[in-house]
Every structure is written in structure tokens, then in C-alpha cells.
Amino acid sequence: MKRTLGLLSAVAVAAMLGLSGASEAADKTIKVAGFGVKSGVLRSFGINTEAVMNAAIEHINTAGGVKLADGTMAMMEMTFDDDRCNAEEGISVIRRIASSDAVIAVGPTCSNVAEPLFGVLQGKVDDASDSGLQMPIFTDTAIKGGLAKISEWAFRNVPNENEMYRTLYKWVRKEHPELKTIFGGVEEDFAHSRFTWYKVMDTRAKEAGFEVVGFSKWLLADTNFTTQVREMKKAKADIVSMSSHAFTLCGMLKEMKRQRVKPKLIIGLTSSSTTETMQGCSAAAEGIIIPTSYAPVTDAAKLASDMATKHGGSTDLHSAAAWEILHILKDVIETSGVEGKPDTVQADRRRIRDGLASRPTTPGLLGTIKREADGEATKPYLYVTAKDGEWVVLHNPL
Amino acid sequence: MIFGFEPIEYLQALVDGLLFGSTYAIIAIGFTLIFGVMDKLNLAYAASAIAGAYASWGVLEYVPLPVFITYFISAIAAGFFGYIVYICNFRFIPARNQLATLLATVGMLLFIDEVIVHATSGVPQSYPALFDDVYIEFGELFGLRGDLLFIFGLSIIATAILVYILFKTPLGMATRAVAQQPVAAQLCGMGVQKTNATTFIIAGCIGGVAGAMIGASIGMLSPLLTLPITVKGLIAAVIGGLGSVPGAIIGGLIVGGVENFFLLTRGVTERDMYVMLLLFIFLAFRPGGIFNTSAHRD
Structure with a gap:
């Protein structure tokens, strides 16, 4: 009887500990800061990116979230700031994000924001003489060529x-x-x-x-x-x-x-x-x-499109990149030793940066994306044509 | 060839500009009408005109309507918006405080712009045009757009109606009386506030026609339209002489012509510089504009 009671007590304690662990895991979050234009005539770009980011996060969290270095799972969370497609506003937003507990920033929409904004990041990693921000940025939309080489903290998932x-x-x-x-x-x-x-x-x-x-x-x-x-x-x-x-x-x-x-x-x-x-x-x-670099021709692309619609946006070559970015981040977080604790935010940012920099390829909605040494991407692409009010695939050159 | 262009190309650029300038002219009429009556600028005027066009597009999204009815709805909606602008920016702000009303209308311009952006996510929307498939060609280098000719004609009709209202109706007489001597007009039993509100509604309706015509001439509506139309309409009104309806028409046509002439000869990056230069010349040497004979320099 005593043995049975002891066993039951042990099971109860273990269950309680387990529950408390599970609750701890559920409480853990990894924060991603999105930003882009959500006012003015380019507002639709920001709306779509935000919707796709929300859709991707829902997709990741529904599957259990992201696994941290200690083996626990964390839910992904996001914020989204409006930079109004204005360089000064964009720099102010990234400074605000850098002082928060977000481990990475995703954005911006406009190239005229991305260019000066990458300039406020540290140019070369570990350069003690450079006091620039040490914050990884992964860009989904700003497409003007060659911008990622401005800083080793800047990465882009935009088509070449x-x-x-x-x-x-x-x-x-x-x-x-x-x-x-x-x-x-x-x-x-x-x-x-x-x-x-x-x-x-x-x-x-x-x-x-x-x-x-x-x-x-x-x-x-x-x-x-x-x-x-x-x-x-x-x-x-x-x-x-x-x-x-x-x-x-x-x-x-x-x-x-x-x-x-x-x-x-x-x-x-x-x-x-x-x-x-x-x-x-x-x-x-x-x-x-x-x-x-986007058309809903694969199952993954169709899923992204459907979920984005559910979140009030639509997928196109820009916003779909945000879906890819968040799934790439999940993989990087899980394989780079990210701890997800309040006191490891800066270390986690560095781990994510290094994780992104070390990847030769990443998965994408249309196929494998080649990562370039300068932080740029070479993405699979298609030629589409307008037909009867819709975009239809004309040719796949790859 | 003269400076790299055939003479017919200069003529074509000028004619295109004049035809498109008729839309600036209608906007300028609105500016000038309100300025004439209240001695104040309503910088939200072009924005409410475009908002009227958006309202008609919104109706069209739900109810398939003939194009003319769509334009009519634009006029009615812009008249309503004109009244709202009057109530919010003029009615309760003391008449002596010129700067307050000016800034209030700037705020209203930005507000209307942002409402449109939020309602449409900034996405351009297709807007119906009349006669956009008509193109009258005279040889290879000269042609006239049917839709711009229609807009030109409609602008003339709108102006004629306005002139009739102003000079042949009791309402027009009251409007002119309030414009010239508000106190005397009030003593004669004319309601100043009522006349002002009516002026805003009439100007708004004309703006609605302009908004619809601008949308029709491009075939689209976009929040991008409000600011350039405000600037060009205002320049046209100043060049023509603020307060003068014929001046607004001539000013609009001049701005359209000059803009297109320099677009052809100097390119798009310099085009607006010459329009601004024209404005500076007028402000410096004829600040009252073409039709303001009482203007003089200090």
C-alpha cells in the first residue's frame, strides 16, 4: 500500500512538473518584428506582408512552434510597424525594434528605406570600431539590387x-x-x-x-x-x-x-x-x-495563399517572401542554439545572423532558394502573363 | 524640325495639354468660387472632388450603372463632401482667423486622402470612361482623344451652368452679394451662412464632375491623384486670378498647355519646374492673376 501510494505520489509530482514544464513552454515566445509601409498609396504592400507573416506564424505555431536550444518549444509572436515608406521613419522603427526583445526584424517594403536603414547597421560583424546596430534584418520586399552587401547583418529574400x-x-x-x-x-x-x-x-x-x-x-x-x-x-x-x-x-x-x-x-x-x-x-x-518569384503553383504556395487570404491579405512575389522568411527563421532558430531568454536576446540575434549567413540554400515556395555570400538570394522564378483578368504561368525557365 | 521636333508635335503637345487642362480648369473654378465668396482657400477641395469620384466608384461596385449616372453620383457625393468640409473647416472657425481655416483644410485634405487609402488599401481602381475608344487621327503625328474632347465639352457645359447660376438666379445674386459685401447682404435679408454652405455644395458638385473626369481620363482612381490635382488646380486659379471664374478656366488651360509643352521639350523631370516658374512669374509681376485688374504690386 505504502509502495502504491509512493508510486502514485511520484506520478502526481512528475505530472505536475511535466505540466509546469509544458506551461513554461507554452509561455515561451520568440519575437519577430515586422515593418513596412501601411499608410499612403503603398499601404497594400504592408497589409499583405503583415497578413502573410500572421499566416506563417499561425502555420508554425499550430505545428507546435519553434524548438529552442534547451529542447523546449516556444511560440512565435510578431509585431508590425509602419515606416510610411520614409527613410527617417524606417531608421526610427529599426532603432525601436533593436531596443525591444525581438530577435530579428523582417522588412522593409521600400528600397529607399532599406538602403539608408542598412547603413545604420554594423557593416562588418565583430568590427569593434563600428558602433552600428547589431540587429539582423531579413527583407521581403525592398527589391533594388545589391542592397544586402551594405551590412553583414542584412539579408534579403527578394528575387534577383x-x-x-x-x-x-x-x-x-x-x-x-x-x-x-x-x-x-x-x-x-x-x-x-x-x-x-x-x-x-x-x-x-x-x-x-x-x-x-x-x-x-x-x-x-x-x-x-x-x-x-x-x-x-x-x-x-x-x-x-x-x-x-x-x-x-x-x-x-x-x-x-x-x-x-x-x-x-x-x-x-x-x-x-x-x-x-x-x-x-x-x-x-x-x-x-x-x-x-511567386505563383500559387505548388501545394506550399497554395497553402500560403489560402492562409494569407484568411488573414486579410494576398500573396504576391513580395508578400510570399515573408512566408518563406518565417519558415527559414524557424529552421535557423532550431539549429543555431537560440535560447529565447530575456537575457540572451543579443546573443540570439547573433546566432540567427550567423545561422542565416552560413546557409547555402533555403527552402522556398517554388523550390530551393540559393543564398549568396553577400546576403542576397537567387530565387526560383516563372514567367507569368495576364489572361482573362488573372496571372497565369506562361513558362518555367528553370 | 525645330529643336528636334516637328512643328506638328509641338501643336499636338499643346492641344493635348489644353484638353487635359480642362480638368485643372474645373478644379480651379472650385477654388476660385470659394475664395470669391469667403476670401479663403479650401485646400481640401480637390481631395473632396476625388472622394466624390471614389464614392461613385463604390456605388458602381455594387450596382451596375450607366457611366453618366456614375458621374452624376460623383457630383452629388462631392457636393455632400463639400458641405462637410464647410461645416468642419469654415462654419465654426472665426472668419478673421485666415490661417486656422487654411490649416484646417490642409488637415482635411490629408484626412480625406488617408480615408481613401484605408478604404482601398491604396490600390488603384478602374474607373469607367466615355469615348475612350474614340481616337481621331490626322495623319501619323496628330490625333485627338475622344474622351478628352468629351471632358473638354463637359467642362464647358459645367462652367456654363455655373455662370448661369451665378448671374441669372437669386442664389447667384445672393452668392455675389455675400462675396462683395457680406454685412450689407445680411442686412438685405440674405443668410450669409446659408449662402456660404450653398456655395460649398455647388463648388463641390462641380469638383465631383472634375474628379470623375480626371478618373475617366486616366481610366483609374488612386489616392495619388489628390495632391497633384490640388497643386495644379491652385496654380491655375492663382494664374487666372483668384475669384475669377473665366480666369480659372484660362489658368487651367494655360497650366495644362505649359505642362505638356515642357514635357515634350524638356522631359518629365523638368516639366513641373516650368509650371512653378510660371507661377512665380505671375506672383512677382501680376499677383492678381490674368483677370484681376485691381491687383497691383506694393
Whole structure:
């Protein structure tokens, strides 16, 4: 009897200890700080990123959360700040995040925020002479090329446009050998659009053997595109290649339709392969070809899309990157010895940074993502085209 | 060729600019009407005009309507927004406090802008146009957009209606009387507040037409529209002479023409510099604008 009672007591104590351990695990959290633009005309970018981050966190937490160095499980938690696509605001947000207990920041949306913001991070790890912030940042949207090399604390999961347009123009050359000339267009006051036209599209088109016969410029808030389309009409190019976001892309496409400018092919900017373009001008955009690092063609991508919709957002090449980032982080946290304690926040940040830097590849929604030494990524991509008000896959170049 | 362009290209740029300038003209009329009556600027005017267009788009999302009815709803909604702006920014702020009303309207402009952004997540929305498939070509280098011609025509009609209201109706007489001598008008039994409110509603309705026409001319609505339209409309009103309806029309057409001419010759990055330069020239040498003959320099 005594033995039985002792056994029962031991079981009860063990159960209580177990329960208290479980409760401790459930209480443990790993905090991720998201930030991006949630006001102004680019608000939809922030809304989508936040929704996708929430969806990814729900997906991870439902499966048990993340495993910490001591073997306990922790739930992922996130905050999301609005940087208003403004550099000063972005720097202020990252300083605030750095003083919190978040182990990593995910963002920003705009390249004009990312560039100065990466500049306030420590340039080289362990450089005692550099008092910059030691906070890992993993970027989902800001796409202007080559920014991650500014700091060893900066990582990006954005598509490599150079590679995408290099192969796209080559593919077009091969598929349509009769097309020889290109007329370009650029949203002159938007960092990403400018970079992509001047450093990517123009160069890669020429490399592929096309003759660039000219290009027009317009501004993000322009409302009248008659002169630009007349320039385009005058050039009589086979292909029109436009580096602009949804609003002005739609303005240009509608004006082209009015003036009956019908190039044999239209190529668009990665960032315009979104629902915004479809909502703004689906009929005028019919047939446009855009390279993108996201399309709901795999089971994982479909799941991400469904869960994002549930959280009030939509997946596109930018927001879907946030899903990938959070799943990459789960893997990094579980394999880098992250402790998740209040007194190990800075050490955990360093572990996550080192974990990210040491990965040659990471999983992605369309396949394996290659991590570059400078913190950039080379992501799998597809060519999509607008058809009957939807984006459909035209070709898989990989 | 003159400086790299055919003469016909200059003509085309000017004509395009003049036609598009008619939208600036309608916005400028709104600015000038309110300034004429109250001697105050309503910087939220263009924002409420675009808000009117958004309201009509919102109705269109639920009820399929003919395009003309959509534009009509835009006018009615913008008239309502104009009244709200009056109540919030003018009605209860002392008339002598010019700066307070000016800043209040700036606040209202930003508020309306942000409401639109939150309602649509900043996503551009397709807006119906009339005659957008009509393009009248004269040879290879000259053509006229059917929709811009329609907008031009509608602007003239809107202006004609306004002029009729101002000069042929008791309401117009009251408006002009309050504009010229508010105290005397009140002594004659005209309600100053009522007249002011009516002016805001009428100006709002005209703005709603402008908002719808701007949306139609681009084929889309976006919160990006409010600020440039405010700036261009205001410049047009100042150049034409604040308080003068014909001045607002001429000012709008001049701004549109100059803008497009320099877009062709100097490019998009310099275009607005020349429009601003034009404004500075007027402010320096003819501060009362084209139609304000009483203006003089200190």
C-alpha cells in the first residue's frame, strides 16, 4: 500500500512538473518584428506582408512552434510597424525594434528605406570600431539590387531581377526571333523602377541582342501619359518594356490602347505582377509578360495563399517572401542554439545572423532558394502573363 | 524640325495639354468660387472632388450603372463632401482667423486622402470612361482623344451652368452679394451662412464632375491623384486670378498647355519646374492673376 501510494505520489509530482514544464513552454515566445509601409498609396504592400507573416506564424505555431536550444518549444509572436515608406521613419522603427526583445526584424517594403536603414547597421560583424546596430534584418520586399552587401547583418529574400530579366529577354529572343527592337519606359521617381530600367532591363535587353530604340519617363503620380505614348508610337518598336508599378503601368497601358499602340509584346516590372494591376487594368494588361518569384503553383504556395487570404491579405512575389522568411527563421532558430531568454536576446540575434549567413540554400515556395555570400538570394522564378483578368504561368525557365 | 521636333508635335503637345487642362480648369473654378465668396482657400477641395469620384466608384461596385449616372453620383457625393468640409473647416472657425481655416483644410485634405487609402488599401481602381475608344487621327503625328474632347465639352457645359447660376438666379445674386459685401447682404435679408454652405455644395458638385473626369481620363482612381490635382488646380486659379471664374478656366488651360509643352521639350523631370516658374512669374509681376485688374504690386 505504502509502495502504491509512493508510486502514485511520484506520478502526481512528475505530472505536475511535466505540466509546469509544458506551461513554461507554452509561455515561451520568440519575437519577430515586422515593418513596412501601411499608410499612403503603398499601404497594400504592408497589409499583405503583415497578413502573410500572421499566416506563417499561425502555420508554425499550430505545428507546435519553434524548438529552442534547451529542447523546449516556444511560440512565435510578431509585431508590425509602419515606416510610411520614409527613410527617417524606417531608421526610427529599426532603432525601436533593436531596443525591444525581438530577435530579428523582417522588412522593409521600400528600397529607399532599406538602403539608408542598412547603413545604420554594423557593416562588418565583430568590427569593434563600428558602433552600428547589431540587429539582423531579413527583407521581403525592398527589391533594388545589391542592397544586402551594405551590412553583414542584412539579408534579403527578394528575387534577383538581373537573372530574371537576363533569361527572360533571352527566352523572348529565342521564341520570337522576328522581334528585334525594344522601347522602354520608366517611372523616373521610384528607386526600384529606375534601378530596374537603367541597370537591369536596358542592359539585359541589349545583351540578348535587342536594339533599344528609346525610352519614355513618367512620374509615380502622373495622370496624363499622352506624350509618352506618342513617343512610343513614333518609335514603332516590336517590344515595349516598362519598369513601373501598377498605377502608372495601368495609365500607360490604357493610353496605349486609346492611341492604338499595339507592340507585339509587352514586358513589365516584377512588382506589377500583382492583384493591383488586375484591379486597375486587367483588360489593357492582357498579354503582358512579367517574371515573378511567386505563383500559387505548388501545394506550399497554395497553402500560403489560402492562409494569407484568411488573414486579410494576398500573396504576391513580395508578400510570399515573408512566408518563406518565417519558415527559414524557424529552421535557423532550431539549429543555431537560440535560447529565447530575456537575457540572451543579443546573443540570439547573433546566432540567427550567423545561422542565416552560413546557409547555402533555403527552402522556398517554388523550390530551393540559393543564398549568396553577400546576403542576397537567387530565387526560383516563372514567367507569368495576364489572361482573362488573372496571372497565369506562361513558362518555367528553370 | 525645330529643336528636334516637328512643328506638328509641338501643336499636338499643346492641344493635348489644353484638353487635359480642362480638368485643372474645373478644379480651379472650385477654388476660385470659394475664395470669391469667403476670401479663403479650401485646400481640401480637390481631395473632396476625388472622394466624390471614389464614392461613385463604390456605388458602381455594387450596382451596375450607366457611366453618366456614375458621374452624376460623383457630383452629388462631392457636393455632400463639400458641405462637410464647410461645416468642419469654415462654419465654426472665426472668419478673421485666415490661417486656422487654411490649416484646417490642409488637415482635411490629408484626412480625406488617408480615408481613401484605408478604404482601398491604396490600390488603384478602374474607373469607367466615355469615348475612350474614340481616337481621331490626322495623319501619323496628330490625333485627338475622344474622351478628352468629351471632358473638354463637359467642362464647358459645367462652367456654363455655373455662370448661369451665378448671374441669372437669386442664389447667384445672393452668392455675389455675400462675396462683395457680406454685412450689407445680411442686412438685405440674405443668410450669409446659408449662402456660404450653398456655395460649398455647388463648388463641390462641380469638383465631383472634375474628379470623375480626371478618373475617366486616366481610366483609374488612386489616392495619388489628390495632391497633384490640388497643386495644379491652385496654380491655375492663382494664374487666372483668384475669384475669377473665366480666369480659372484660362489658368487651367494655360497650366495644362505649359505642362505638356515642357514635357515634350524638356522631359518629365523638368516639366513641373516650368509650371512653378510660371507661377512665380505671375506672383512677382501680376499677383492678381490674368483677370484681376485691381491687383497691383506694393
